Amino acid sequence: xxxxxxxxxxxxxxxxxxxxxxxxxxxxxxxxxxxxxxxxxxxxxxxxxxxxxxxxxxxxxxxxxxxxxxxxxxxxxxxxxxxxxxxxxxxxxxxxxxxxxxxxxxxxxxxxxxxxxxxxxxxxxxxxxxxxxxxxxxxxxxxxxxxxxxxxxxx
Amino acid sequence: xxxxxxxxxxxxxxxxxxxxxxxxxxxxxxxxxxxxxxxxxxxxxxxxxxxxxxxxxxxxxxxxxxxxxxxxxxxxxxxxxxxxxxxxxxxxxxxxxxxxxxxxxxxxxxxxxxxxxxxxxxxxxxxxxxxxxxxxxxxxxxxxxxxxxxxxxxxxxxxxxxxxxxxxxxxxxxxxxxxxxxxxxxxxxxxxxxxxxxxxxxxxxxxxxxxxxxxxxxxxxxxxxxxxxxxxxxxxxxxxxxxxxxxxxxxxxxxxxxxxxxxxxxxxxxxxxxxxxxxxxxxxxxxxxxxxxxxxxxxxxxxxxxxxxxxxxxxxxxxxxxxxxxxxxxxxxxxxxxxxxxxxxxxxxxxxxxxxxxxxxxxxxxxxxxxxxxxxxxxxxxxxxxxxxxxxxxxxxxxxxxxxxxxxxxxxxxxxxxxxxxxxxxxxxxxxxxxxxxxxxxxxxxxxxxxxxxxxxxxxxxxxxxxxxxxxxxxxxxxxxxxxxxxxxxxxxxxxxxxxxxxxxxxxxxxxxxxxxxxxxxxxxxxxxxxxxxxxxxxxxxxxxxxxxxxxxxxxxxxxxxxxxxxxxxxxxx
Numbered sequence: 001x002x003x004x005x006x007x008x009x010x011x012x013x014x015x016x017x018x019x020x021x022x023x024x025x026x027x028x029x030x031x032x033x034x035x036x037x038x039x040x041x042x043x044x045x046x047x048x049x050x051x052x053x054x055x056x057x058x059x060x061x062x063x064x065x066x067x068x069x070x071x072x073x074x075x076x077x078x079x080x081x082x083x084x085x086x087x088x089x090x091x092x093x094x095x096x097x098x099x100x101x102x103x104x105x106x107x108x109x110x111x112x113x114x115x116x117x118x119x120x121x122x123x124x125x126x127x128x129x130x131x132x133x134x135x136x137x138x139x140x141x142x143x144x145x146x147x148x149x150x151x152x153x154x155x
Numbered sequence: 156x157x158x159x160x161x162x163x164x165x166x167x168x169x170x171x172x173x174x175x176x177x178x179x180x181x182x183x184x185x186x187x188x189x190x191x192x193x194x195x196x197x198x199x200x201x202x203x204x205x206x207x208x209x210x211x212x213x214x215x216x217x218x219x220x221x222x223x224x225x226x227x228x229x230x231x232x233x234x235x236x237x238x239x240x241x242x243x244x245x246x247x248x249x250x251x252x253x254x255x256x257x258x259x260x261x262x263x264x265x266x267x268x269x270x271x272x273x274x275x276x277x278x279x280x281x282x283x284x285x286x287x288x289x290x291x292x293x294x295x296x297x298x299x300x301x302x303x304x305x306x307x308x309x310x311x312x313x314x315x316x317x318x319x320x321x322x323x324x325x326x327x328x329x330x331x332x333x334x335x336x337x338x339x340x341x342x343x344x345x346x347x348x349x350x351x352x353x354x355x356x357x358x359x360x361x362x363x364x365x366x367x368x369x370x371x372x373x374x375x376x377x378x379x380x381x382x383x384x385x386x387x388x389x390x391x392x393x394x395x396x397x398x399x400x401x402x403x404x405x406x407x408x409x410x411x412x413x414x415x416x417x418x419x420x421x422x423x424x425x426x427x428x429x430x431x432x433x434x435x436x437x438x439x440x441x442x443x444x445x446x447x448x449x450x451x452x453x454x455x456x457x458x459x460x461x462x463x464x465x466x467x468x469x470x471x472x473x474x475x476x477x478x479x480x481x482x483x484x485x486x487x488x489x490x491x492x493x494x495x496x497x498x499x500x501x502x503x504x505x506x507x508x509x510x511x512x513x514x515x516x517x518x519x520x521x522x523x524x525x526x527x528x529x530x531x532x533x534x535x536x537x538x539x540x541x542x543x544x545x546x547x548x549x550x551x552x553x554x555x556x557x558x559x560x561x562x563x564x565x566x567x568x569x570x571x572x573x574x575x576x577x578x579x580x581x582x583x584x585x586x587x588x589x590x591x592x593x594x595x596x597x598x599x600x601x602x603x604x605x606x607x608x609x610x611x612x613x614x615x616x617x618x619x620x621x622x623x624x625x626x627x628x629x630x631x632x633x634x635x636x637x638x639x640x641x642x643x644x645x646x647x648x649x650x651x652x653x654x655x656x657x658x659x660x661x662x663x664x665x666x667x668x669x670x671x672x673x674x675x676x677x678x679x680x681x682x683x684x685x686x687x688x689x690x691x692x693x694x695x696x697x698x699x700x701x702x703x704x705x706x707x708x709x710x711x712x713x714x715x716x717x718x719x720x721x722x723x724x725x726x727x728x729x
Binding site: 035038039041048049050051052056057058059064086 | 635
């Protein structure tokens with residue numbers, strides 16, 4: 001039995017109202033919603049995959065690619081926005097050649113946009129694997145990413 | 156009618172609980188709509204149909220607002236008109252401004268509404284949509300930049316067709332209509348029926364066009380360019396041409412196609428007769444020799460792909476007969492090529508179909524002989540009209556001509572293929588003759604005629620009682636197949652057409668066809684059947700000749716090679 005099937009077993013009722021809890025469980029388990037898992041959910045709930053994809057893309061919480069080794073969260077809350085978090089995000093996207101919600105091809109980096117993470121005094125702020133980086137700028141981002149890449153080369 | 160409501164200072168009768176829009180339509184008050192589909196659950200998504208509720212002072216959407224006692228409504232107050240205009244201006248603000256290059260130019264609901272509401276300058280400048288054009292499908296082109304998110308395609312795909320290949324993706328200003336995981340339509344569960352095109356108010360959904368290839372072939376002196384047209388075409392072009400609905404333009408069409416430069420003009424109703432010869436033989440064979448039953452027709456390529464994806468357990472039930480389009484294509488590149496002393500690749504074979512899925516069918520690998528496609532290019536009814544204009548053919552001043560021999564003569568049974576129930580009726584006529592050796596005393600099989608989504612009947616063929624069912628609209632087919640899966644045994648033969656009403660309502664037909672116009676088309680087919688003498692496929696002299704000179708007998712070796720095929724399960728995201 002696949003892990004998705006184990007999760008689906010917890011929801012014997014095949015009503016559509018179980019869709020979101022199921023997707024959340026799968027994401028908690030796998031870190032993202034894969035094509036295969038969505039197919040299985042579709043079979044279980046008798047729902048077309050397009051509908052499930054539609055629901056899942058409606059919410060910010062669902063991802064369709066696995067996290068990178070270094071998962072970067074960019075705060076787009078009000079204070080960070082005022083202090084230029086939009087540029088920070090653009091800079092990250094440009095530097096890593098991926099968009100928010102995506103994972104780089106080598107699997108190293110992924111970007112996620114989050115609303116306020118409660119560190120407004122440090123704005124604009126990003127976290128990498130939960131570690132906070134305060135008052136980031138275009139230059140500091142480039143440096144930060146270089147550091148992580150260097151770390152990888154050593155490993 | 157149990158209550159009266161005050162609309163535009165007039166007392167109008169209404170039924171408690173019915174939607175306001177229905178009351179307005181019934182009383183000749185025209186309120187613009189974009190997302191509304193008749194008989195569908197209203198979504199109120201586009202908000203074009205807003206009217207002013209004087210009691211609450213609010214603007215409400217007429218499509219989703221039930222009438223109540225003592226209601227007071229203004230449908231064209233200044234506030235309402237201004238709101239509607241703003242909605243259009245907002246829709247236009249991120250719409251690509253390429254009407255002149257758009258295939259829906261002059262046949263676009265958004266364009267019409269902008270005109271009706273006197274949108275004459277660009278008041279609101281928005282950021283233009285930037286999205287990928289999806290040209291991956293053999294049949295349908297999807298341009299999400301032109302999509303206004305009305306949701307009609309989503310409704311039709313899910314509720315009428317039971318496919319649900321597209322849905323709303325993302326949220327807010329990032330919303331789009333798309334497939335699961337943003338796949339191209341070619342790898343999605345899309346069955347290419349084109350019903351989404353029929354309901355799309357703009358040019359966001361259109362058909363794949365092959366004008367360039369066809370023109371190139373017509374200009375190539377080394378190519379013999381042959382054309383066939385489907386049974387429904389001659390009765391469903393009237394709306395495109397501005398003629399009276401249901402007019403049969405058969406002769407004019409033959410002449411027009413010759414004017415364009417086609418070297419031979421054939422009628423797919425001839426190959427529909429051929430399909431009946433093979434299919435009725437197959438049915439009798441299955442019944443007498445214990446083959447898989449119920450046998451299900453495979454003339455409709457939308458249905459065939461649906462079966463391959465959604466109900467692969469019924470693939471053995473599909474008739475192995477190719478569709479009339481493909482049978483004609485195969486016969487043109489073998490029998491006709493022999494007569495003309497040509498090689499198969501010296502012939503360019505065009506077909507004119509009421510259908511976008513036929514474009515997909517024509518390029519299927521199963522539909523080739525030694526790597527050469529049976530049919531090279533497919534035009535829809537809509538495209539044909541444009542093609543005729545391109546070649547300057549005046550359909551109003553042209554003398555009717557007949558089709559070419561030896562693949563042009565048709566029985567009226569073949570012609571009936573154009574409407575839901577037609578294949579069944581034609582097959583019953585020939586099967587009766589083959590089983591009993593006698594013709595039916597009454598050819599019309601009333602029980603399988605008409606527009607109902609599902610028709611069933613028990614037909615007496617001599618000793619044999621044949622249970623038949625005819626379904627159109629694939630959601631109806633699914634229900635019937637579920638019953639059979641759950642043990643229903645009284646049905647032996649099923650005709651399935653993807654589009655409601657059959658090919659006369661196909662996804663390649665005139666956009667904006669009304670119910671009355673569809674009925675007129677169906678009536679025209681029945682009239683032809685009434686008035687012409689050869690009413691059964693097996694009496695078609697050119698069919699008899701084809702078997703005598705070339706094919707041998709139905710289900711024979713040659714038939715098997717040219718006219719039959721098989722289908723396989725298709726793994727897609729359903």
